[in-house]
Amino acid sequence: MSRPRLGVLISGRGSNLLAILEAVEHGELPVDVALVVSNRAEAAGLAHARGRGVPTRVIDRAAYPRRAARHAAILDALGEAGIDLVVCAGWDEILEPALVQVYAGRMLNVHPSLLPAFAGTIHAQRDALNHGVKISGCTVHFVTDDVDGGPIVLQRPVPVFESDTPVSLATRILVEEHIALPEAIRLWADGRLHFDGRRVRIAPP
């Protein structure tokens, strides 16, 4: 059986992409990272892919000012690369419904909060801190048109400390993202994720 082909969408430093690439390199993740797409030419994370010979595409506002056209180009790129599973790893745009629909049940996102708390914001860690929660964490979920509202695959909690700033909390959560996202991809690749309403059931190995 051929390994699933992974497409990873990034916007920034790509630390989650790096966690995925390293898990693959260490034989812990039976997938091939076949394409990395960035919507920002300057995304530092592109170097993680380029340094490993993983194909990259920059599909940005400069080339496609309109979001619909930009996301259509992303959809084309994913199709051309024969992508089975799309992973949003620090991706900072709401995806067009057309793209989401094609990859229904085949697109994961990681969000830096315990959803449904602090959904729909790119400042989830700051908002959590300002709200005064004592526990936060990360969530890996399937992407649907309900932003940050798709079925949840995995969550990992982290404590919030008295001394925390948005940066220190984000850093602590990121450590858990780097565990949760490869694990969720592995569960998907192993065919262990099943929908039961909006609950995601994880089948035994």
Place this chain on the structure above:
Amino acid sequence: MSRPRLGVLISGRGSNLLAILEAVEHGELPVDVALVVSNRAEAAGLAHARGRGVPTRVIDRAAYPRRAARHAAILDALGEAGIDLVVCAGWDEILEPALVQVYAGRMLNVHPSLLPAFAGTIHAQRDALNHGVKISGCTVHFVTDDVDGGPIVLQRPVPVFESDTPVSLATRILVEEHIALPEAIRLWADGRLHFDGRRVRIAPP
């Protein structure tokens, strides 16, 4: 220094009341439970208080059909008993603003979710399960007029398992409530809780 006088509001079996009473008995909680108020005459939790000689009051719909009058009677009872801190321990009514105002900063509630997720419902565990979260927990917070939205004192996470029902999840969360609520009361009694915006800062011992 005299020990703070605690008033506990219950509606049901009173397992959180029991956790408080046992913590006091074991010398772990420097407060006196001076009054237990139930809004249901049949609340099984009343027995925990009566068996220990703790004064109880039933202030229910039969005696006071209107909520405003009922809660005014509760406010009177708390005042007559010289209550310093009010604890809602499985209390199933939204409290009148007049009562909340008198005990601003002196009233705690425990809620069976990691707030702000699943606020404003008495079915938080069922809703969490139906939403498909993988982590839930409990929250002890100060009571304000924003239902389940007051400043958070403590939170404790619990995992959600594949086999969970609303009852099994509620039971697992309740174990953590029995730890978190006495601990929050202890922190309040020791004067260690301070507001910083809506964050609750816990001072060192």
